[in-house]
Amino acid sequence: MGIVSIKEKIIDSIQNNLDIKSVRKILKLISNPIVFFLYGLSFKSVSDKYLNKYSLSYMREVYCGNHPIAYGSLFIPYEILNSLNLKLILPEVMGGFTAGLGVTDKTLSNAANNWYSADLCTFHRSASGAANMSLFPKPDFIICSNLACDAACKSFEDMAKKFEIEDRFYLIDIPYENDEISLKYLAVQLENIYFDISDKLKIKPDINNLKKALINSNKLRSHLLEVNKIREELFDYPQYYNGLSYILPLFGLSGTSKAAELYRIMEKELKAKLRKQIQPGKMKKILWMHLKPYYRNEIFNILEENGCRVVCEEITDVFWEEMDPEKPFISLASKMISNPLRGNGQNRINTILSMAEKYKVDGAILFSHWGCRQSNGLARILKDRLAEIKIPLLILDGDCVDKNNCPSGQIKTRIEGFTEIINSL
Numbered sequence: 001m002g003i004v005s006i007k008e009k010i011i012d013s014i015q016n017n018l019d020i021k022s023v024r025k026i027l028k029l030i031s032n033p034i035v036f037f038l039y040g041l042s043f044k045s046v047s048d049k050y051l052n053k054y055s056l057s058y059m060r061e062v063y064c065g066n067h068p069i070a071y072g073s074l075f076i077p078y079e080i081l082n083s084l085n086l087k088l089i090l091p092e093v094m095g096g097f098t099a100g101l102g103v104t105d106k107t108l109s110n111a112a113n114n115w116y117s118a119d120l121c122t123f124h125r126s127a128s129g130a131a132n133m134s135l136f137p138k139p140d141f142i143i144c145s146n147l148a149c150d151a152a153c154k155s156f157e158d159m160a161k162k163f164e165i166e167d168r169f170y171l172i173d174i175p176y177e178n179d180e181i182s183l184k185y186l187a188v189q190l191e192n193i194y195f196d197i198s199d200k201l202k203i204k205p206d207i208n209n210l211k212k213a214l215i216n217s218n219k220l221r222s223h224l225l226e227v228n229k230i231r232e233e234l235f236d237y238p239q240y241y242n243g244l245s246y247i248l249p250l251f252g253l254s255g256t257s258k259a260a261e262l263y264r265i266m267e268k269e270l271k272a273k274l275r276k277q278i279q280p281g282k283m284k285k286i287l288w289m290h291l292k293p294y295y296r297n298e299i300f301n302i303l304e305e306n307g308c309r310v311v312c313e314e315i316t317d318v319f320w321e322e323m324d325p326e327k328p329f330i331s332l333a334s335k336m337i338s339n340p341l342r343g344n345g346q347n348r349i350n351t352i353l354s355m356a357e358k359y360k361v362d363g364a365i366l367f368s369h370w371g372c373r374q375s376n377g378l379a380r381i382l383k384d385r386l387a388e389i390k391i392p393l394l395i396l397d398g399d400c401v402d403k404n405n406c407p408s409g410q411i412k413t414r415i416e417g418f419t420e421i422i423n424s425l
Contacts, residue, residue, distance in 0.1 A: 018103060020063070020134055027060040044239035047266040054258055055248060062087045062137060068201060069137050071159060072252065073144035073152040075339060076172060077332040079213040079255030080194050081143070084201065089136055090252045091127035091159070092152070096294035098126045099401045104295075107133065108402060121371035122401035124155040131159050138163055141197060145172035148341035148374045168200060174336060176343050186333035194329070211325035213255030214332075218322050220254060223263035225318050230270045231311055232359050235281030238269060242300065243316045244292045250316065283309040284362040284422050287355055287391075289382070290375045291315065292367060295403045302412055306419035312359045317351060345378050349385055356391050363392050363422040370399040392425075394418040 030036060036053065043049035061067065067087040072078060074092055081088060098104050107129035108122065114132055116125050130136060142165065144156040153171060160169035170193050175182035198205040246262075253259040286303065288310045293299065303309065320338045323331035336342075340351040356364065364386055368376050383393040396414060399405030 018106060018133065018135065020137070023135065024063050027056065027063050030056055031060050045241045046238070046269045047262060048238075048240055048245065050262055050265050051246060051249065054262065058087075058253070058258075062089060068140040070141040070143060071136075071139045071156065072142075073149070073156060074247075074251055075147045075336065075341075076143050076145050077190055077336060078252050079217050079328075079332060080190065080210065081197075082253065082255040083206075083210040083213040084194075084197055084203070085209075086141065086197075088252050089139070090248065091131065091136070091156070092123045092149075093248050093252065094130060094136065095123035095125075095127040095401050096247070096291075098130055099294040099403070100296075102295065104401055104403075107135075119371055120155075121149065121151045121369070122399055122405070123369075124149075124151045125371075126401050128155050128158065131162065139165065139168075141165070141168045141170070141200075143170045143172070143193065145174055145336070147172075147174040147336065147339060150373070151371070170196075172336075174339075174342055178337050178343065183330065183333050183337060186337060187329040190332055191329040207328070210328045214323045214325040214328055216257050216260045217255050218325075219260035220250075220263050221318055221320070221322060223260065223267045224250075224316070226267045227263060227270055228312070228316065228318065230267070230274050234270060234274050234277065234311070235283055235309065236273050236277045237309070238273060242292070242310070243313045244288065247291075247315065281309075283307055284419070285309065285311045285359060287312050287314070287352070287359060287361045287364040289314045289352065289364065289366040290369055290372065291400050293398060293400050293403070293406055295401075297403075297406070297411075298408065299411060299415065302415045303419065306416060307423055308363070308419050310365075311361065312355055314352065314355070317355060319351065341374065345381065348378060349382060352382060353385060353389065356386065356389065361391060362425065363394070363418065365394045365396055365418075367400070368395050368397045370397075370402065370405045390425075392418070392421055 030039060040049050040053050043052055062069065065087065067085070069089060070081050070086040071089050071091055072081060074090065078088065098107050104122070104126050107126040110129035110132050111125040112118065116128055139159070142156050142160045144152045146153055157169060157171070160166050172189055172193070175185055194210070195205060249259040249262050284307055286308050300310065319340055320335040323335060340347040352364070366375070366379055366382060368379060379395045383395060386393045394414065396411065398411060
């Protein structure tokens, strides 16, 4: 049996047996050393192989272990949760996994049957449907913030009600302003959450664990800065490399040594590619905004075929300063409040303009994900501001989760038209 057929059989099994017991059986099967070895051979990039093997191993612990579970939204301080040895599920990321596994028709149908509006972000609808179908382990805690998605607050609160843990639901309020008062206000919230979770877990808080988490997070940041610096010059990417595939370790596993190690491997891999690069490529450089479709698609292949390559992503920009482990709550608050998606839209505009200049891009694409009001609401302004510095922006309407909202023919036509404009400049 070939590697591809093994992966196809695993996906078919999940699609045909959509329940948590089947997911546990499949994760145990994949953990078999022989199957795990064969699965690892299917990845051409060293960092991608490490990511997938580590993610599968982690998910097995989440689904098959006896660990306390926490659900969390994308931009919360996961260093706190990882320091408390919680096993984490990011429902928004899991929404992307449902797309990759081809089960979103069922999860979205469940969400619709439970009165989730069709104009709500499909990451949240699919994740909520999956939670309703009991495809995720039952959480002990649910933590979210109002950065940067308004849908998260309600969908996560709804999950807390479903699992009857409203007293273990935490909503982190991110201030609009970035000043000393706002920083202290946020830091107090984080400190209260840390001690309240410790109390409910009936464990003595160990600040040293939290300090270690910040040290690991600083290591990740350092390696990512180097990765991004290399990418300013790199054209010869490892096969199937895509910075948009690393959302889980960049956010959910921040504070762990494994996540820091992944970015160390990535730095080493890309540095080796840069050393072998004889001369700059002729490919046009593209900046990617928002996320990507997580089901099988040809978007990046179409770009490559037309002489364009994504060299940087909005989501992988390092926007925060190195943290002080001796001041963990203030440091984590500073990291959150530095996010360019917080506050005035000018914060995001400035970040995009800075990235466009730093990477010397020839064009930009904003993937206009269905239901994402936060990202899409700034699309026209971003287009106009980038036009001022002679960088064309393609606002590509589509859906990261539901392939039915992303017609491949129309996508292909629009990308080809866009690349024709870029290549003529």
